[in-house]
Amino acid sequence: SSFSNKFGNHIPIAVAERPNMxxxxxxxxxxxxxxxxxxxxxxxxxDKDEQIIINCLTEKMIINGPKVVFLPWTCRSSTKSKAxxxxxxxxxxxxxxxxxxxxxxxxxxxxxxxxxDEILNRPMKAYALKANEYIRFLDNVTGKVRVVKGTQGxxxxxxxxxxxxxxxxxxxDLKVFEYIKIHDKQTxxxxxxxxxKLVFLGPFEEFLGAKKSAVEIDxxxxxxxxxxxxxxQHLVTEKILFFPSSDEEIMExxxxxxxxxxxxxxxxxxxxxxxxxxxxNDDQRSFFLEPYTEIVQLKWxxxxxxxxxxxxxxxxxxxPMYMSFEFNCRTSDNVELILExxxxxxxxxxPGMIKFTNDTTGDICNHARSRFIExxxxxxxxxxxxxxxAIAEEVHKKDESSFYSQRGVKIHSLEVTGYRCxxxxxxxxxxxxxxxxxxxxxxxxxxxxxxxxxxKEIRGNIEExxxxxxxxxxxxxxxxxxxxxEGLFEAQRARSFLETLSVSFPDELNFKDIIGMWKILRKExxxxxxxxxxxxxxxxxxxxxxSIENHEHTTN
Numbered sequence: 001s002s003f004s005n006k007f008g009n010h011i012p013i014a015v016a017e018r019p020n021m022x023x024x025x026x027x028x029x030x031x032x033x034x035x036x037x038x039x040x041x042x043x044x045x046x047d048k049d050e051q052i053i054i055n056c057l058t059e060k061m062i063i064n065g066p067k068v069v070f071l072p073w074t075c076r077s078s079t080k081s082k083a084x085x086x087x088x089x090x091x092x093x094x095x096x097x098x099x100x101x102x103x104x105x106x107x108x109x110x111x112x113x114x115x116x117d118e119i120l121n122r123p124m125k126a127y128a129l130k131a132n133e134y135i136r137f138l139d140n141v142t143g144k145v146r147v148v149k150g151t152q153g154x155x156x157x158x159x160x161x162x163x164x165x166x167x168x169x170x171x172x173d174l175k176v177f178e179y180i181k182i183h184d185k186q187t188x189x190x191x192x193x194x195x196x197k198l199v200f201l202g203p204f205e206e207f208l209g210a211k212k213s214a215v216e217i218d219x220x221x222x223x224x225x226x227x228x229x230x231x232x233q234h235l236v237t238e239k240i241l242f243f244p245s246s247d248e249e250i251m252e253x254x255x256x257x258x259x260x261x262x263x264x265x266x267x268x269x270x271x272x273x274x275x276x277x278x279x280x281n282d283d284q285r286s287f288f289l290e291p292y293t294e295i296v297q298l299k300w301x302x303x304x305x306x307x308x309x310x311x312x313x314x315x316x317x318x319x320p321m322y323m324s325f326e327f328n329c330r331t332s333d334n335v336e337l338i339l340e341x342x343x344x345x346x347x348x349x350x351p352g353m354i355k356f357t358n359d360t361t362g363d364i365c366n367h368a369r370s371r372f373i374e375x376x377x378x379x380x381x382x383x384x385x386x387x388x389x390a391i392a393e394e395v396h397k398k399d400e401s402s403f404y405s406q407r408g409v410k411i412h413s414l415e416v417t418g419y420r421c422x423x424x425x426x427x428x429x430x431x432x433x434x435x436x437x438x439x440x441x442x443x444x445x446x447x448x449x450x451x452x453x454x455x456k457e458i459r460g461n462i463e464e465x466x467x468x469x470x471x472x473x474x475x476x477x478x479x480x481x482x483x484x485x486e487g488l489f490e491a492q493r494a495r496s497f498l499e500t501l502s503v504s505f506p507d508e509l510n511f512k513d514i515i516g517m518w519k520i521l522r523k524e525x526x527x528x529x530x531x532x533x534x535x536x537x538x539x540x541x542x543x544x545x546x547s548i549e550n551h552e553h554t555t556n
Contacts, residue, residue, distance in 0.1 A: 014114070015347065016077055039284065040068055042068055042071040042073075042075070042079065043069070044069040044070075044071065044080060045067025046063070046064070046066055046069060046070075046080070047066055048065055048066045049065070049082055049083045049085065049110055049111075050064075050066075050081070050083065051063065051064045051065060051080070051081060051083060051113070052065075052079065052080045052111050053078065053081065053113075054071060054075050054077075054078045054080075055076045056072065056074045056075055057074045057079065059115075060111065060115045060116065060329065062112070062115050064083070064109055064112045065538060072213035076446060079377055081113075083110040083111060083112045083121065083506060084105070084110070084111040084113075084123065085107075085111075085123075086105060086106070086108060086109055086110075086111060086123055087107045087108055087123075088108040089105045089107070089124070089125055089126050089128070089153075089154060090106075090123040090124065090125060091104055091105060091107065091124060091125060091126050091156040092104075092105050092111065092118065092119060092120075092122070092123045092124065093105075093120045093121055094111070094113065094117050094118070094119055095117070095118055095158060096114065096116055096117055097117070097118060097119050098115070098116035099298050100114075101159075102159035102160060104158060104159050104163060105155055115494070119537070124258045124387065126153075126154040126156045127154075127155040127156070128152075128153045129148065129149070129151060129153070129155055129168060129178055129298065131151045131153060131198075132150065132170055132171045133149075133150045133169065133170055134147060134148060134149040134150060134168065134173065134200055134201070135147075135148050135155060135163065135168040136164040136165060136171060136201070137157045137158065137161040138161060138162050138163075138164050139158060139161050139525060140161070140162065141160045143201030143499075144203070145202040145204060146158070146161065146203070146502065147200070147201070147202065147203055149171075158243055161345075166229060166344065167446055169201070170195075171198040171200045172199040172207065173198055173199075174193065174194060174195030174196055174197055174198075175195045175196055176195050176209060177195065177212055177213055177214050177216075177241060178195045178211050178214065179192055179193065179194040179211065179214060179243050179244075180192070180199060180207060180208075180209075180210070180211040181203050181207075181209070181269045182195075182199070182201065182202075182206070182207060182208065183205065183206050183207075183208050184202065184204055185204045185205070185206060186203070187204075189246075190208065190246045191246050192243065192244065192245060192246045194214070211289075213238050214241045214242055215241075215242045215250065216241055216242075217236060217238060217240055217241075217242050218239055218257040219239070219256070221253065221255060221256070222237045222253075222254045222288045223235070223236045223242050223250055223253055223254070224236075224251045224252040224289075224291060224373065224492045225244060225248050225249065225250060226248070226249050226251050227247055227248055228247050228248065229247045229251055233251065233291035233292065235254070235288060235289075237288065237289055247500065254288055256286055256287070257286065257289065257295075258279075258285065258286045258289055259277065259279030259285055260279050260285065261278065261280050262280055262315065262317060262318050262319045263278075263279045263317060263318065264276055264277060264278045264279065264315070264316050264317045264318055264350055265296075265314060265315050265316065266296035266298075266316075266354060267289070267293055267294070267295060267296070268295075268296050268372075269290075269292065269296050270293070270294050274296060275350055276350050276354075277463060280398065288514060292350075294312045296314075296354075297312050297313065297314050298312070298313045298316065298354075298358065299311065299312055299313075299358070299359070300313065300359055300360055300361045300362065301359055301361050301362035301365075301415055301417075303328040304324055304325060304340075305325075305326055305327060305365075306325075306361060306362045306365045306366070309362065310357060311361070311509075316347065316350065319346065320345065320346035320412060321344075321345065321346065322343065322344055323361060323364070324341070324342045324344045325339075325340070325342065325345075325365050325368065325369075326338065327339060327365070327369040327372070328339075328422060329369075329372050329373045329376040329377070330373075330377060331377065331379060331380055331381045331383075331384055332378060332379055333378050333380045333381055334425060335381045335421060335423075335426055336420050336421065336422040336426075336533070337376065337384070337420070337421060337422065338371060338419065338422050339418075339419050340416070340417050340418040340419075341392065341409070341415050341416040341417050342413060342414075342415055342417060343364060343365075343413075345409055345410060345411045345412060345413075346362065346409065346410055347360075347409055348408055348409065348410050349408030349409075352406065352407065352408035353407050353408035353409065354406045355409075355510070356406050357407050360407060360409060363403075363407060364404070364407075364409065365510055367403050367404075368395060368396070371396075371399060372395055372397040375391050375394060376391065379391070379478055381430070384516070385434075388416050388419065389415075389416065390414045391416075392414050392415060393414070395414055396411045396413075396414045436507075440471070445490060489515070494518065495512075498514060498518075499516060501514050501517070502514075511517035
């Protein structure tokens, strides 16, 4: 090697050779690598949320971060894990396997496990209780029940506690008219809570059913109550808002029973005796059922043939009423008929009725059917058709038995409103007979009506002629009287006229002149009368006294 100076001369330089270090470094690295690897395996770096579990020869140890950890030479194995992060509303349960003890860790925190610890459950949400909520925890070690009522947040069970009801519960909210009964399973006692309030259960308490409403007792409402301690019943009629005590049970809310004037009912007491109450009596018109009493319900038959016994009556109507019936009977000529009709009946003796029968309507119809069968069997079909109303009357009016009176009823009337043959062919023949009878009756009635109309017409004509004769007589009498009056009037006028002229002009006028003047005046009266109407009057020259004269005139 050489270099040039500033004058451009080349000066040679001697360079010594360096030894090659790469193999040496490689040998050293290969020698130290196992040692470094061994050292690194015994050194652990832990963050703040980490921990390491070290299993030594005879024990287990845990180191929490942050830290640089050098494992001891007696370490068999190690495990690095994350700490459990719990928020402010979370908790978890940890068990120490060496001691068998459990503990509860509640957030917010980082939970680092201790040696021999294990997590029994994942982080769970803590309970938040409102003002109307509560939760009960049972300690499996002591058997005690812990009750936590709202308002609280982050409520968690103890290490050995479980939730009694499976979840948090709501308190029972009671209004002012509501109540509920609560049973304490530890003591067996029952208490009653009434509103308005929130009811929380105790450690061993349970609700007996749902909440109930108190009974508003007034003039028409009462309460039948049984005392569970002595088993006795009593009726509460005091006008209050009734809440039963812890030993009382409401058996029934009873309404005031009202009876009209025509109604009655039967009351049976605890001894089985019946008492009849009538609405017509003022002291029995309205009442409450007393304890150990009941209203007797009558079950009567209904239907036209009384085939169904399902008519239940608690109030009995004592007014007369109609009841229809239908049953079969057979005539002496072996024609089976189906009769239809109605009873008009009433109850006269209610105590006697309930003494002798429990099916009044059924008994009445069955007895009437027996009587009809007996009487119809003694007559033929034609005889029955001609006298079925008489037979119906005989059924009840000529019944000499005391059947109806024993049962406290009275039959006012029994009518057969229709009948038909049970056999179709016989029914067709009967229909033709009835149709022909009906047509003949209609024709007779039509003829009677026509004869009656003609008779009325003849009588009317006779009466008209009689009235006409009487009218003519009266008219004749009136005409005669009118003519006499007019004649007297005219005679009086003429007499007055003649006398006046004779006195006034005794010498100047003779009788002939006076008569002439009278006629002229009469013509004037006729003209006045005619002029009042639309008539036209024609005068002859003679009547008007007109003369025609011919005069000749000479003109100068």
